[in-house]
Amino acid sequence: MKINVFLSPVSIDELYFTGKTTVVIDVLRASTTIVNALENGAKEVVPVATVEFAVKVSGGMFGGLTLLGGERNTKKVEGFALGNSPIEYNPEAVEGKTIVFYTTNGSKAIVKAKFSENLFVCSYNNISAVAKKLVELGKDIEVLCAGRNNAFALEDACCAGKLITEIAALKENIELTDSARAMQALHKSFGKSIFKMLKESEHGKLLIENGFEADVKFCSKLNSTDAVPSFMGNTLKLMPLIPAQTINEE
Amino acid sequence: MKINVFLSPVSIDELYFTGKTTVVIDVLRASTTIVNALENGAKEVVPVATVEFAVKVSGGMFGGLTLLGGERNTKKVEGFALGNSPIEYNPEAVEGKTIVFYTTNGSKAIVKAKFSENLFVCSYNNISAVAKKLVELGKDIEVLCAGRNNAFALEDACCAGKLITEIAALKENIELTDSARAMQALHKSFGKSIFKMLKESEHGKLLIENGFEADVKFCSKLNSTDAVPSFMGNTLKLMPLIPAQTINEE
Numbered sequence: 001m002k003i004n005v006f007l008s009p010v011s012i013d014e015l016y017f018t019g020k021t022t023v024v025i026d027v028l029r030a031s032t033t034i035v036n037a038l039e040n041g042a043k044e045v046v047p048v049a050t051v052e053f054a055v056k057v058s059g060g061m062f063g064g065l066t067l068l069g070g071e072r073n074t075k076k077v078e079g080f081a082l083g084n085s086p087i088e089y090n091p092e093a094v095e096g097k098t099i100v101f102y103t104t105n106g107s108k109a110i111v112k113a114k115f116s117e118n119l120f121v122c123s124y125n126n127i128s129a130v131a132k133k134l135v136e137l138g139k140d141i142e143v144l145c146a147g148r149n150n151a152f153a154l155e156d157a158c159c160a161g162k163l164i165t166e167i168a169a170l171k172e173n174i175e176l177t178d179s180a181r182a183m184q185a186l187h188k189s190f191g192k193s194i195f196k197m198l199k200e201s202e203h204g205k206l207l208i209e210n211g212f213e214a215d216v217k218f219c220s221k222l223n224s225t226d227a228v229p230s231f232m233g234n235t236l237k238l239m240p241l242i243p244a245q246t247i248n249e250e
Numbered sequence: 251m252k253i254n255v256f257l258s259p260v261s262i263d264e265l266y267f268t269g270k271t272t273v274v275i276d277v278l279r280a281s282t283t284i285v286n287a288l289e290n291g292a293k294e295v296v297p298v299a300t301v302e303f304a305v306k307v308s309g310g311m312f313g314g315l316t317l318l319g320g321e322r323n324t325k326k327v328e329g330f331a332l333g334n335s336p337i338e339y340n341p342e343a344v345e346g347k348t349i350v351f352y353t354t355n356g357s358k359a360i361v362k363a364k365f366s367e368n369l370f371v372c373s374y375n376n377i378s379a380v381a382k383k384l385v386e387l388g389k390d391i392e393v394l395c396a397g398r399n400n401a402f403a404l405e406d407a408c409c410a411g412k413l414i415t416e417i418a419a420l421k422e423n424i425e426l427t428d429s430a431r432a433m434q435a436l437h438k439s440f441g442k443s444i445f446k447m448l449k450e451s452e453h454g455k456l457l458i459e460n461g462f463e464a465d466v467k468f469c470s471k472l473n474s475t476d477a478v479p480s481f482m483g484n485t486l487k488l489m490p491l492i493p494a495q496t497i498n499e500e
Contacts, residue, residue, distance in 0.1 A: 008261065010260055010261045011401055012401075151257075152428065152429040152432065153428070154428035154429075154431070177452065178402065178403070178404035179401070179404075181404070182402065182404055182407060185435065185440065186432055186436070189435035202427065
């Protein structure tokens with residue numbers, strides 16, 4: 001099993017992901033928000049790459065059960081029902097709903113990786129569950145950090161490093177590319193207190209300035225859920241939890 | 251003084267660099283080769299972004315004193331006088347010569363940063379001299395890693411981290427962006443033996459496979475020269491070493 005990390009989606013052609021097993025990370029806040037929307041009962045999350053497409057999709061396919069969610073430059077998009085705060089996506093708001101989701105970095109990264117054979121969404125909140133799922137699959141892994149504005153984001157890099165460390169604890173003889181080794185080293189350097197790392201990151205500081213400190217705290221929670229969003233037919237849903245035995249019996 | 255690091259030139263518009271003080275790093279091997287070509291008496295190095303432009307430039311402006319140098323995928327370009335091995339660029343080969351220089355990653359990164367007010371080339375060979383020059387200038391710094399094929403290169407990241415550490419030892423109250431802090435952490439994790447880090451890097455392994463182990467060793471030498479290539483009027487030359495007093499007297 002080989003693990004590679006991309007620090008931003010910018011340099012990669014979408015066809016690169018064809019047939020790959022990919023994990024998208026956008027700790028602040030898209031991947032944390034998606035994980036919690038599904039954990040709290042949303043039917044599905046439809047990631048989109050433009051606001052225009054979000055509006056188009058929501059007007060058509062999904063009737064009255066659709067919510068528009070997301071942000072541009074940390075703020076809720078005008079006319080959207082929800083922003084990109086994971087705390088907003090509580091059961092009252094999202095249960096049974098389809099959420100059409102646009103964000104500056106995260107939703108675009110997911111759309112870029114859409115041709116992956118397996119595509120999961122990872123945050124600190126569900127990191128052990130994602131690691132377990134990846135080890136079960138046993139395939140080579142591409143970790144795609146959403147980054148910030150097509151460049152490096154410390155929080156995504158550290159989360160990628162933590163994910164690799166979790167996988168390596170479950171499985172021997174993992175082969176790491178240089179970027180994967182580097183992200184593991186960054187997790188070791190900065191990951192002792194995830195909340196401190198997030199608070200002191202450029203993106204974390206910006207969120208706190210804009211009144212989102214509770215979000216930063218929420219995004220730092222380690223393994224608060226086992227929800228693993230998986231991309232299937234253009235939407236993110238939770239992996240069905242079928243015990244291995246049931247599969248064998250079929 | 252603020253320091254920022256880009257891990258690859260791909261996501262940045264060339265106009266971003268207008269008026270900036272920029273340092274380009276491509277440890278394996280373009281920045282090491284450029285430093286040593288000038289150290290060994292080359293008149294100037296003209297970095298170009300395409301092989302076609304290299305041939306065009308060399309045919310015109312520079313008469314019989316021009317050499318074409320560089321590589322595509324680690325190998326010398328057909329018809330070029332020199333490859334991208336720093337060891338080739340010895341005094342016998344380069345003294346008094348203009349070298350038109352094309353490489354897969356490094357020369358392109360320099361061309362991308364051409365609108366910088368100050369543009370220097372850094373390798374492990376001249377890292378302390380570059381740090382000193384930057385501290386003398388006292389400007390905000392953009393470190394541009396050439397990377398590999400538009401993605402992360404461990405050796406450039408570690409060299410950027412070492413450069414930042416050298417600058418921080420010379421000057422207090424340096425402000426670091428997240429990427430700069432991360433590169434410093436990578437230097438701490440991987441930089442204890444530079445030769446080991448280079449040998450174990452993906453790019454280093456590829457070079458060794460292709461017969462360039464002596465180059466990898468050469469690129470690991472710390473502070474073997476004070477040469478600081480500076481980009482002026484489309485060519486890289488050594489900074490003239492004028493003592494401060496002389497400038498004051500003029």
